[in-house]
Structures are given as C-alpha cells and as structure tokens.
Amino acid sequence: MTHEQSRLNSARRRRRVVARQRQAGHWGQRPEPMLTSGKISYEIGGNVEATPYGGLFAMHRLVTRLGLAKAIDAGLELLKIHLPYHESDHVLTLAYSVLTGGTRLQDADRLRNDVPLLNGLGARLLPDPTTIGDFLRRFTETDIVALMDTINAVRPQLWRGRGADLLGEVAYLDVDGTIVPTTGQLKQGMDISYKGIWGYAPLLVTLANTREVLYLVNRPGNAPSHLDAATWIDKAIALMTPYAPRVCVRGDTDFALTANFDRWAQQVDFVLGTDNIAALRRRAEALDASAWQRLQRPAPYASKTGTTRARRHNRKQQVVAERGFVNLRLNHEDVAEFTYRPGKCGRDYRVVVLRKNISRIKGEQALIDEVRYFFSFTTYPAATHTPAQIVELANDRCDQENIHGQLKSGLNALHAPVDDLHSNWAYMLIAALTWNIKSWHAMMTHRKHDLHSFIRIEFKRFLDTVIRIPAMVIVRARAIVVRLIAYTVNIDRFFSAWTTTERIRFGYG
Incomplete structure (x- = not known):
C-alpha cells in the first residue's frame, strides 16, 4: 500500500466519522436510548493478529533513527556478556512498557506476550520483569550519569533541526525538587522529608521550551531541594549553551545559590526567587511610593468568540463566609526594583520585588490588611525587561509543576518499585525517557499548531490518541508493514510526524 493510498483511506474514514456525527442534528425523539445490546460472540482469530499499540512503532523508529539504542550500548557497560539482551534492550523495553501505559515492572509482560508488537519492533524476545529488575540493580551513580549523558548526546539532532523554533532566542532551564513517597520499609537510601513523608527527594532540571527532562537526580527524602543543585545546573548550562543564543x-527560593551568581552571570541570565530576608525587606519598605507600579496581570485566556460568560456563583467563598473561616483575599499587587549585593558575590544584582496587599477576612468582617513581599534576583537589565516581565518569567517557571504532575500521575515515572537509591534512580530516569520521547515525536509534526499542542498534551491523552491505535503487523522479506485498523482523530498528524521522521537524515539514520 502506497503513502497516497494510506492518505486516501484516512480521508475516507474521516468522512465516514464526520457523516455519522452530522446525523446528530437530524434525529427526532427516539423511543429507546442509543446504547443498545444484541447478542455478541467472542472469537480468537486464527490467521489475523493485531496489537493495540500501533503507534509504538513510530516512536521506536524515531528512537532508532536518532541512534539512541546504539548510543546506549556504546556508553553503558553493565553486562559482561549478552545472553541474549544488550543494555539498550533493557532500557527500551522498560521505556516502551511505560509508553504503552505500564505503571510497574510486571507490565513489561504485556509486551513480551504480544507477538505482533514483537514483530513490529523487530524483536524475537524481550526481557521479562525479573530480568529488568536485576538490570536496574546493577546501576551505580557513574552508570546513571553515563545514561543521562548518552540520552542528552542525541537530543542536539532535534534542537538543531525540528526543535530550533521551540528553543527560539532563549532556552529556559527550570530547576526544582519534589518528593517521591513510598510505603516500603526496606528500601535503602530512603528517608523522611520535612513534610513527614518517607521516600526519596529527586531533583529535576527541565527545558521549558520543549518540556524535556534533562537531568533527574535521586536523593534521600531528607535532602533539601538545593543539595548539589549547582552541579546539575552547570551541566545543563553546558548542554544548552551551544544550541540557543541565550540561556x-x-x-x-531554594536555588538562589548566591555563591554561584557571579559565575552564572558570565554565561547565562537567571531569574531566581530568594527568601524574604530582613535586609531585602528593609530595602523594599524604604522605597519611595513613586518607585512602585501597580501590576496588571494578563487575562488567563482570550475568548475565541469575543464574548465572556457571566461568572458563576462562588460556592466555596459562600461557605467560608457563612462558617466564619479566616479567608485571605488579594486586593492588589505592586512591583518595584532595586540593586543589592549578596555577601558571597562580587557585584550588584537587580532585585525585583512583588508586593501583595492582602485582606484577612473572617466571615463578613475585615480584620486587617497584610502586606507580603516576594523577591527575585535577575541578571536581565531594566532596558530589556520591566519588573512586570520579570514577575511573569518567574511565574512561568511554575509550569514545571505540571511536568512533575505528569511524571507522577501520568507516567508513574516518579515511583520507587525497586529496592535502593540507585536502582530506583535508574527506573525514574528510564521512565522519564518516555516523556522525552513524547516531546521528540511532537517535534516531528509538520504544522506549528500541532507542534505546540503535542508538546503540551497530557501523557494519558497522548497514550490514547497516538500510541493506542490497533494495528496489524505484516513481516515481509525486506520490510515490516504496520496496517492501522482503527481511525483516531489525530491520524493525519500521526502520519505527518511519521513522514518527517523518515525524511530527516539524523546522525545514525
């Protein structure tokens, strides 16, 4: 079947779906509901085999053409002999298990028992969950860093090509820590966090432009967010500097590591929150009233129709008032700026201060107005970035929390299924590779609108619209044919990304 025939079949199926949906406006009153049931018989086909994960082969082709499998085998030496699996077999099997919706090691069995899927991956066999677990336990910190460096070594092929528009003029590196809880009692390296939660405290450095995870560092649960953060920030800066005009x-506030400011300022810009210390607060309170400007935040979204709906009644606010709870209500925000030299720095830095005027209300009675200050250090000059723009940049960093949420609840990547710090670190890193593959696939889409929508798509929706496409796999002498046997609304975008993947000449081909 040629590409043109596939396109025509896709168009034909789309017309059928649209025609069926158009009938909704022509139905009259029906005596019975739409959902009915007749006698159904189940059979197991004798000659036709299909897999529910038809979209996985496009991801595997992209990974292969980027040369990730070869790079893993070259950069990672955990197995003395390969009977029969190589390092890349273990890494990609676990990654593909997560990519197809797996949430634990045992879910790799779904792939091992799916013959059409094995045929499409060109594999006779895949590692079983026990073997994967043993593989994860072989990792040391040196091996994990080598795997991260290996994954990062193939990314530039995308950043120089399809991802260049996403990087734009500035590559934004966001850094933050999170907590991975566990109910296990025997997991080595875990500890209790400041929130009283047992588990681990990984550090993540992400690229906001493409939403990729660049570095993931597992640490005991009692580790503060900033622990060894400067080392990984430096590595991320070195990684991104060649591919973006500016970083x-x-x-x-955990990452206002002032001892590193002077060195970072020579290489990149930064917007780093800092604690509300007495010295900064005194400077802010001493500012003249003319130094403050009222902050006008943009609307969260623009109406596509030009009209806005009436705001609904705030039920939560009503209950708070009726029961006399203390409520904090933001009245207005102001911004100002001044220069300040931290004790560990050799130069002054611009400090943007956000002042929030908050009313404390109990029931219907206003108690007292409260003023809170929030400070950010930045290297951006006032000539290019106003205080309001610095506040907006600082707030945009909060999107990293959405990535953390996806890694936790979407992929279950921030999870501790193995028995010690390093093996769980390896699991988190390999599972997070799945999130990166999603971003890499988005860069393959042709239209700019599709590019941005697929970059921001939630993993579960990506799984349902891109990966879970029932397909037949036909193995021929010189090629493998994947015949999609179901229609999805994103099928045209899927073929667009597939065509781009095959057309571009990557380093490994």
Whole structure:
C-alpha cells in the first residue's frame, strides 16, 4: 500500500466519522436510548493478529533513527556478556512498557506476550520483569550519569533541526525538587522529608521550551531541594549553551545559590526567587511610593468568540463566609526594583520585588490588611525587561509543576518499585525517557499548531490518541508493514510526524 493510498483511506474514514456525527442534528425523539445490546460472540482469530499499540512503532523508529539504542550500548557497560539482551534492550523495553501505559515492572509482560508488537519492533524476545529488575540493580551513580549523558548526546539532532523554533532566542532551564513517597520499609537510601513523608527527594532540571527532562537526580527524602543543585545546573548550562543564543535559569527560593551568581552571570541570565530576608525587606519598605507600579496581570485566556460568560456563583467563598473561616483575599499587587549585593558575590544584582496587599477576612468582617513581599534576583537589565516581565518569567517557571504532575500521575515515572537509591534512580530516569520521547515525536509534526499542542498534551491523552491505535503487523522479506485498523482523530498528524521522521537524515539514520 502506497503513502497516497494510506492518505486516501484516512480521508475516507474521516468522512465516514464526520457523516455519522452530522446525523446528530437530524434525529427526532427516539423511543429507546442509543446504547443498545444484541447478542455478541467472542472469537480468537486464527490467521489475523493485531496489537493495540500501533503507534509504538513510530516512536521506536524515531528512537532508532536518532541512534539512541546504539548510543546506549556504546556508553553503558553493565553486562559482561549478552545472553541474549544488550543494555539498550533493557532500557527500551522498560521505556516502551511505560509508553504503552505500564505503571510497574510486571507490565513489561504485556509486551513480551504480544507477538505482533514483537514483530513490529523487530524483536524475537524481550526481557521479562525479573530480568529488568536485576538490570536496574546493577546501576551505580557513574552508570546513571553515563545514561543521562548518552540520552542528552542525541537530543542536539532535534534542537538543531525540528526543535530550533521551540528553543527560539532563549532556552529556559527550570530547576526544582519534589518528593517521591513510598510505603516500603526496606528500601535503602530512603528517608523522611520535612513534610513527614518517607521516600526519596529527586531533583529535576527541565527545558521549558520543549518540556524535556534533562537531568533527574535521586536523593534521600531528607535532602533539601538545593543539595548539589549547582552541579546539575552547570551541566545543563553546558548542554544548552551551544544550541540557543541565550540561556535563562529559573528556580524558586531554594536555588538562589548566591555563591554561584557571579559565575552564572558570565554565561547565562537567571531569574531566581530568594527568601524574604530582613535586609531585602528593609530595602523594599524604604522605597519611595513613586518607585512602585501597580501590576496588571494578563487575562488567563482570550475568548475565541469575543464574548465572556457571566461568572458563576462562588460556592466555596459562600461557605467560608457563612462558617466564619479566616479567608485571605488579594486586593492588589505592586512591583518595584532595586540593586543589592549578596555577601558571597562580587557585584550588584537587580532585585525585583512583588508586593501583595492582602485582606484577612473572617466571615463578613475585615480584620486587617497584610502586606507580603516576594523577591527575585535577575541578571536581565531594566532596558530589556520591566519588573512586570520579570514577575511573569518567574511565574512561568511554575509550569514545571505540571511536568512533575505528569511524571507522577501520568507516567508513574516518579515511583520507587525497586529496592535502593540507585536502582530506583535508574527506573525514574528510564521512565522519564518516555516523556522525552513524547516531546521528540511532537517535534516531528509538520504544522506549528500541532507542534505546540503535542508538546503540551497530557501523557494519558497522548497514550490514547497516538500510541493506542490497533494495528496489524505484516513481516515481509525486506520490510515490516504496520496496517492501522482503527481511525483516531489525530491520524493525519500521526502520519505527518511519521513522514518527517523518515525524511530527516539524523546522525545514525
């Protein structure tokens, strides 16, 4: 079947779906519901075999053409002999298990028992869950860093090509820590966090432009967010500097590591929150009233129709008032700026201060107005970035929390299924590779609108619309044919990305 025939078949199926949906406006009153049931018989086909994960082969082809499998085998030496699996077999099997919706090691069995899927991956056999677990336990910190460096070594092929528009003029590096809880009692390296939660405290450095995870570092649960963060920020800066005209590092108050400011300022820009210390607060309170400007935040979204709906009644606010709970209500926000030299720095830095005027209300009675200050250090000059723009940049960093949420609840990547710090670190890193593959696939889409929508798509929706496409796999003498046997709304975008993947000449081909 030629590409043109596939396109025509896709168009034909799309017309059928649209025609069926158009009938909704022509139905009159029906005596019975739409959902009915007749007698159904189940059979197992004798000659036709299909897999529910038809979209996985496009991801595997992209990974292969990027040369990731070869790079893993060259850069990772955990197995003395290969009977029969190589390092890349273990890494990609676990990654593909997560990519197809797996949430634990045992889910790799779904892939091992899916013959059409094995045929499409060109594999006679895949590692079983026990073997994968043993493989994860072989990792040391040196091996994990080598795997991260190997994954990062293939990314530039995308950043120089399809991802160049996403990087734009500034690559934004966001850094933050999170907590991975566990109910296990025997997992080595876990500890209790400041929130009283047992588990691990990984650090993540992400590229906001493409939403990729660049570095993931597992640490005991009692580790503060900033622990060894400067080392990984430096590695991320070195990784991104060749591929973007400018790099900007963003982080919350835990990452205002002033001992590193002078060195970072020579290489990149940064917007880093800092604690509300007495010295900064005194400077802010001493500012003249003319130094403050009212902050006008943009609307969260623009109406496509030009009209806005009436705001619904705030039920939560009503209950808070009726029961006399203390409520904090934001009245207005102001911004100002001044220069300040931290004790560990050899130069002054611009400090943007956000002042929030908050009313404390109990029931219907206003108690007292409260003023809170929030500070950010930045290297951006006032000539190019106003205080309001610095506040917006600082707030945009909060999108990293959405990535954390996807890695936790979408992929179950921030999870501790193995028995010690390093093996769980290896699991988290390989599972997070799945999230990166999603971003790499988005870069293969042709239209700019599709590119941005697929970059931001939630993993579960990506799984349902791109990966879970029932397909037949036909193995021929010189090629493998994947025949999609179901229609999805994103099928045209899927073929667009597939065509781009095959057309581009990557380093490994």
